[in-house]
Amino acid sequence: MLTGGGDCPGLNAVIRAVVRDGIDEFGDHLVGFRDGWRGVLEASYVDLDIEATRGILPRGGTILGSSRTNPYKGDDGVRRVHATLAQLEIDALIAIGGEDTLGVANKLHQEGVRVIGVPKTIDNDLGATDVTFGFDTALQVATDAIDRLHTTAESHNRILVVEVMGRSAGWIALYSGIAGGADVILIPEIPFDIDRVCQLIDHRHARGRYFSIVVAAEGATPKAGTMEVLTGAVDEFGHPRLGGIGARLEHEIEKRTGYETRATVLGHVQRGGTPTAFDRVLATRLGLAAIRAAHDDAWGMMTSLQGNEIKLVTLADAVAEVRRVPTEEYERLGVLFG
Numbered sequence: 001m002l003t004g005g006g007d008c009p010g011l012n013a014v015i016r017a018v019v020r021d022g023i024d025e026f027g028d029h030l031v032g033f034r035d036g037w038r039g040v041l042e043a044s045y046v047d048l049d050i051e052a053t054r055g056i057l058p059r060g061g062t063i064l065g066s067s068r069t070n071p072y073k074g075d076d077g078v079r080r081v082h083a084t085l086a087q088l089e090i091d092a093l094i095a096i097g098g099e100d101t102l103g104v105a106n107k108l109h110q111e112g113v114r115v116i117g118v119p120k121t122i123d124n125d126l127g128a129t130d131v132t133f134g135f136d137t138a139l140q141v142a143t144d145a146i147d148r149l150h151t152t153a154e155s156h157n158r159i160l161v162v163e164v165m166g167r168s169a170g171w172i173a174l175y176s177g178i179a180g181g182a183d184v185i186l187i188p189e190i191p192f193d194i195d196r197v198c199q200l201i202d203h204r205h206a207r208g209r210y211f212s213i214v215v216a217a218e219g220a221t222p223k224a225g226t227m228e229v230l231t232g233a234v235d236e237f238g239h240p241r242l243g244g245i246g247a248r249l250e251h252e253i254e255k256r257t258g259y260e261t262r263a264t265v266l267g268h269v270q271r272g273g274t275p276t277a278f279d280r281v282l283a284t285r286l287g288l289a290a291i292r293a294a295h296d297d298a299w300g301m302m303t304s305l306q307g308n309e310i311k312l313v314t315l316a317d318a319v320a321e322v323r324r325v326p327t328e329e330y331e332r333l334g335v336l337f338g
Helices: 009-025 036-040 075-085 100-112 135-156 169-181 194-206 245-257 279-296 327-336
Strands: 030-033 045-048 094-097 115-119 159-164 183-188 212-218 260-263 301-306 309-314
Touching: 009 030, 009 094, 009 279, 030 036, 030 212, 045 100, 094 100, 094 301, 100 115, 115 279, 135 159, 135 169, 135 212, 135 279, 159 169, 159 245, 169 212, 169 327, 194 212, 194 245, 212 245, 212 301, 245 260, 279 301, 279 309
Parallel strands: 094 115, 115 301, 159 212, 159 260, 183 212
Antiparallel strands: 030 045, 301 309
């Protein structure tokens, strides 16, 4: 078993469920690779038993550690993966992660590795599942922050820009913004018009509301040629390191409107801490389904939430495309902006 990519609340609940059911029901011997695919490359692992997983259900993060290591990045990475699995006599692998971690799992499955996937991402952007665990916790953290920022924005008659996570999908920004009563919400799926943003803020001032909350996903981008943005280095999966849209919006809004503007970047606080009850239960259900799928020889499949049922879907379907906010949903909720 391994946990890859960014950490999120609920990972330990999956580990606990797999271990308890695997040992009590099937008599399995389970090991956990440290730091995602890096642990497989380096044959770095720990034995997992009932005692090792006691008390981890409410803990955030992952007891196994994580990384964004990509075995397909190096020339001999895949060979080293196969060598480790053979050396340790691993019969099956449960990979817990998002599109990158499960993308690697899907490729390895095509090369004969017996693997089951479990979906994890706070961005809620993985295909073939209605919800990923971690999202509910991140959403609650972001909403709580927006609630708190409302009071200081109103007290000082300021514009507050709240930058939340969301590289290519705006689920956290949209839902936390709606839940927190934000006045402007910017998501990666729809390039924004900075002039329109300022118009909405001016409209509030004209109505005697001298403060505004702008929620922006880290991957939000302006329409071409309307505003300067920053770009950063990329990780092993080719994703740019984001962050900075909040600061750019702070500068542009204040310059264009004349209203005092401040930016707050929630950053990794959204990933940390105790998972919500919903995420604990969902992660547990997905973990139990994963160990059962392994014993049913359902290789190359991922556990997923469909409605209220846990079902199996192919890893290929899960990583085929990013699950983004539909334009029509954003536009329907847009009547609440300003």
